[in-house]
Amino acid sequence: MKLEKLLSIIITDNALHAKWLNTLSLMENTGARKISASEDPLTVTYIILKHAAEEHRHAFYLKKQIEKTGKNACPTYAPEFLLAPAYSKYYLNQLDIQVSRYLKQSLSLSSKDLRFAAYLLVTYAIEVRADELYPVYQEALENEGSKVNVKSIILEEEGHLEEMISQLKQFSPQWEEHAKIAVEYESRLFEDWITALSEELVAA
């Protein structure tokens, strides 16, 4: 199923829409916690603190949007309150594993350096995705006349992508080559996630 079609099915069903928002909230929270976990307690910068704070806000904001679906459901991230729960949890962790493996093999990085480089590449790939996904979702929300909106997230995600690029440029003159590989891993995982979501909707 194409993303646009998937979203129009989800948005027109309040119970599904509540679970979708909760699923996005889970993924934002996973991303936020990964950024916080990769912070070096001594050398953490303004950009990284800002980024972590904003990703945590996205998780909270999406959770809050659930009220607008009229469903007071999804109190937690337990599987019954999520769409494609197993895959939605797997996606980001798997991307992290694949990118870390690549960095170990190609640049022989380890410990602190590996953690920081993985943060840069994983987050970059996710920001590229966020900059595609949220505008498509926002358009679908407007088409269906939904009260939910994600405009404030779109604005911050655009800033994040620019911030990741500027950090990547400092990290390596070959940053584009590494970033391309991270985006390839992410694209495959994203496709599989969409397939998992489609299968769940068809089965519902």
Ligand SMILES: [Fe+2]
């Ligand atoms: Fe975000």
Ligand SMILES: [Fe+2]
């Ligand atoms: Fe972001």
